[in-house]
Amino acid sequence: MRSIDLPTVRFTLALLVCASFLGVASATHAATDPDGVHEVRSSVDKVVLYRGVASVERIVEIELESGIHELVFTGLPMEDVDWDGIRASVTAPWQVLGVDYSIDQVVTPEGGRKTLEAAVKAARERLRRAELERKGVEEDLLLLGMVGVRVASDASGDAGTPSLDLEAVRAQFEFVRTQRSALQKELLSVEQEVRDAAEELKRAEQAFDKAGWTEKEIVARVRIASTTDGVAKVSLRYLKLSSGWEPTYSIRSDSTSKTMSVEYEALVRQETGEDWNDIELTLSTAMPSEPSGPGEITPVFVDRKRVPPPASRKSASSDSAVFGMSEGAMVGGSRGRSAQKVAESMRNAMVADGGTAVTFQLPTRVTIPTDSMSATRLRIAGFDAPASRVLVTRPVTDPGVYLRADLVNKSSYVLLAGQAALFAGGEYLGSTEVGEVPAGGDFEVWFGIDPSITVTREVLGRETERTGLLGGGRETTISYRIxxxxxxxQAVSVEVWDRRPVSRDEDIDVRMVDVSPELATDQTYLDTAAVRGLLKWTVDLAAAGTQGASQSINWSVRVSRPKDLEITPIPE
Known part of the structure; x- marks a missing residue:
């Protein structure tokens, strides 16, 4: 056992002195030296993982006699830990009297140094022998290759002559093949031995480098007490940074189904420096270090109304925003487990809604190695979402026809905002963003372009003429066709969108004329998009090669104003 010097720094965080300890011990007795001090090595058993921090719980079981005992937790992480949040608990009939931590100086004894020197020497010898054995096997393979070349050369020279013994040649080739296979297997085994020996040497040298040097170590001390003998199960909890999780999804579409499969997953980032082996994991959306509260109220003002400057022609991405679609929304073209373990891992997580936070309790224990270069993907739940598929085109910004899926979150889970991988018929299409969706809420996902439908948009003409008895007005007419x-x-229906100018001045009149077919009449469109100058049609197209497989949309826009009124350019 290592020797631990007197602490150089100690912060007492909590000392809960019992005024009456189970009716026997007094406060004076609780403050005295404990009956026993026990150094314990614990392991991570439970983790509550928040979006940027982890609540780590270590558990140790120890059999103790009645009285007051101090458990010294060693082997704790030094960096990225919020030790101000350290807490401890213990199973009945034991009670926690206090918990604190200190930064101690740890010295490796001289005897341990000699042991480490011997370990380094043994590891080096093991590595040397393994490398020699690997070199011998590689030379045997090289020699065998030369034998194979000689056999092939001899057989080629005797080809077509009576001296060619086919059976002997076959036997020689079989011998070479068998020996090569055996040597290759032996080489794989030897190479694994070299890697193991090199890893052992690395660990031994690291331990040796620390020997004889004084280092700092976090040590937590937990005081517990009981009037009866028994096993005490003590847990130590603290917040660890360098870890977190993000929601992610896999959405799979089958054109013949009225639902889409949604896999709700967590992408876990674990960079704590220690592996989490066989832990109980809970995912939470809360932020323990950031209590929520109402937002600040900012002042508002009333001022003279000013007409904003005319907008320039929008790019394709800004037009997408006009149509209510964010940029990038359209997507372009454990081994050895028992059946029971596999079934457990496929169960959905238990969800709890705490008002301002949601937690997911994973149904089985998991192992998450520490790794700063990658993340671990864990399944939260899976469900089938009712889906309706809609083909959408906005040729004023993009000539493509896109497939949009309107989905319903029929699960009991809140779908948090995150990336979703999209699949159609087993093929990966790309990824898109999914916003936060409450249980029972609607959301949409874009599956990219459908190349089987073509769209073209054309400006047929543009003319400006005088109006009125004395020519006191001007009227510009622009005609379009899609x-x-x-x-x-297969027959399909396509949702077609375009736009018209919207007047910001009472002297400027904008009208739609000669519209064929008629615009959409659903109330949602009329109340929202129509008032913003957006145009919507639903066009039915018959199957290719039949009447109605091609359709056209025609309309004109007329902008009237007084002749002396200068207006902003009318976009096409």
């Missing part, structure tokens, strides 16, 4: 063609063997 052509759609279905190249697939």
């Amino acid at each position: 052509d759609l063609a279905n190249l697939s063997a």
Whole structure:
């Protein structure tokens, strides 16, 4: 056992002195030296993982006699730990009297140094022998290759002559093949031995480098007491940084199904420096270090109304925002487990809604190695979401026809905002963003372009003429046409969007004329998009090669104003 010097720094965080300890011990007795001090090595048993920090719980079981005992937790992480939040608990009939931590100086004894020197020497010898054995096997393989070349050369020279003994040649080739296979297997085994020996040497040298030097170590001390003998199960909890999780999804589409499979997963980042082996994991959306509260109220003002400067022609990405679609929303083209373990891992997590936070209790224990270069993907839940598929085109910004899925979150889970990988018929299409969706809420996902439908948009003409008895007005007319063609063997419906100018001045009148077919009449469109100048049609296209596989949309926009009124350019 290592010797631990007197602490150089000690912060007492909590000392809960019992005024009456189970009716026997007094406060004076609780403050005296404990009946026993026990150094314990604990392991991580439970983790509550928040979005940027982890609540880590270590558990140790120890059999103790009645009285007051101090458990000294060693082997704790030094960095990225919020030790101000340290807590301890113990099973009945034991009670926690206090918990504190200190930064101690730890010295490796001289005897331990000699043991480490011997370990380094043995590891070096093991590595040397393994490397020699690997070199011998590699030379045997090289020699065998030369034998194979000689056999092939001899057989080639005797080809077509009576001296060619086919059976002997076959036997020689079989011998070479068998020996090569055996040597290759032996080489794999020897190479593994070299890697193991090198890893052993690395660990031994690291331990040796620390020998004889004084180092700092975090030590936690927990005082517990009981009037009866028994086993005490003590847990130590603290907050550890360098860890967190993000929600992620896999959404799979099958064109013949009225639902889509949604896999709800967590991408866990674990950089704590120690592996979490066979732990109980809970995922939480709370932030323990950031209690929530109402936002600040900012002042508002009333001022003279000013007409903003005319907007420039929008790019494709800004037009997407006009249509209510964020940039990038359209997507372009354990081994050895028992059946019971596999079934447990496929169960959904237990969800708890705490008002301002949601937690997911994973159904089985998991192992998450520490790794700063990658993350671990864990399953939270899976469910089938009712889905309706809609083909959408906005040729004023993009000539493509896109597949949009309107989904319903029928699970009992809140879908947190995160990335979603999209699959169609087993093929990966790409990824998109999913916003936060409450249980029972609707959300949409874009699955990219459907190449079987073509769309073209054309400005047919533009003219400006005088109006009124004395020519006191001006009227500009712009005519448009959109052509759609279905190249697939199935009839489809396409949602077509475009736009018209919206007047910001009472002297400027904007009208739609000669519209064919009629615009959409659903109330949602009329109450929202229509008032913003967006145009919507639903066009039915028959299967390719049949009447109605091609359709056209025609309309004109007329902008009238007084002749002396200068207006901003009318976009096409």
